[in-house]
Amino acid sequence: MLKIANLSAWYGHSHILQDISLEVKRGEIVTLIGRNGAGKTTTLRSIMGLVPKRQGSVVFDGEEILAEPAHKRFHRGLAYVPEERRIVPGLSVLENLRLGIIGSANRSKENERIDLIAETFPRLKQRLGQEAITMSGGEQQMLAIARAMMAEPQMILLDEPSEGIMPILVDEMFELFRNMKTAGTTIMLVEQNVELALGISDRAYIMDQGEIVYHDTATALLADKAMQERYCAV
Template sequence: MLKVENLSVHYGMIQAVKDVSFEVNKGEIVSLIGANGAGKTTILKSLSGLVKPSGGSMTFNNEDLTKKSAPAIVKSGLVQVPEGRHIFAGMTVMENLELGGFIHNNHDEKKEILDYIFETFPVLKERLKQDAATLSGGEQQMLAMGRALMTKPDLLLLDEPSMGLAPIFIREIFHIIERINKQGTTILLIEQNANMALKLSDRGYVLETGQVVLKGSGKELLESEEVQKAYLGG
């Protein structure tokens, strides 16, 4: 579904991503883990068309992403939930969701997707007319995910979905990610909570200073001595 080969990204003279290669197969949850500054978010921004790579290739469903604009990438079925949520303050929950569904013109299709969103995130249905800025951190994360799911993506990119959340919300968000995946959405997950991410993932890649240094199944990486020492307090 997604294949990244020798991806390099520069910010001026600084190389943030160095010849990174990985793939995501249909139906999987794949994690990219690593410390701050490892290049994880830059990779997602490249996939979403927000940052232009300086080298390498990115193909999604056999189409070259480097030649597509950000809106065209969304319409092709690849959607990102950004770090920090970035919900639209001053707009209601419903207005935020409607903005997420901008690519759909069919009223019945939009209603069907909204029903799915409300089934997945019941709290959003209770808060439809509420200013999105007044939601709790966990509820805002649910809204950001719901807004992305309004596009009916084939591949959902999640950038640090548990960041800044209370433990009870972190567990709930990971349960929701698992449920979304089981209902047919492939997921590429960036997460500093390596333990929870790898437990959930089919496969994972460990990044350090813009490079992939380890890869394997979620189970293999959880049991890796290097991962335990660096990320799991082992």
């Protein structure tokens, strides 16, 4: 589904990603972990086309997309949920959901998708008319994920979905990710909760100082406490 080769990225003169290579197979959950500042968010933003200066190769569903703008990647079926959620103040939960399908080839399915989202996220179903910004942080995170799901993406990039969220909502969220995978959505996950992320993942990569320093199955990394302590400060 996704293959990155020798990808570098810069913010101004700062060389953040340094020739990284990784892949995500169709139907997998792959976790990217590492300390703060390792380059994980920049990797997701580069995949989505949100870092202006980059070079290398990003192949999505068999097509090279490195030079494409973010909206064209969205039309190909790639979705991104940023760490800061980007809920739109002043709009209701329902209106925020509708933003997720504008410009999509699935726009004609808007009502059908809203019904499905409402069943998938019972908390949001109860709050469709509520101003989204007044919800709890966990509920806003669920809304950000639900909004990304509105257009039926083939693959979704999730940046720190559990940050600042109550444990009970985190458990619900990660169960949702398992269900998304079962339904056929491919997921690339950046997450600081290493054990929880590895528990639902197929494979994992570790980043350190803008480079990929480790790759193995999630089960192998879960058992390798020394590697976790070395690169993830667990």
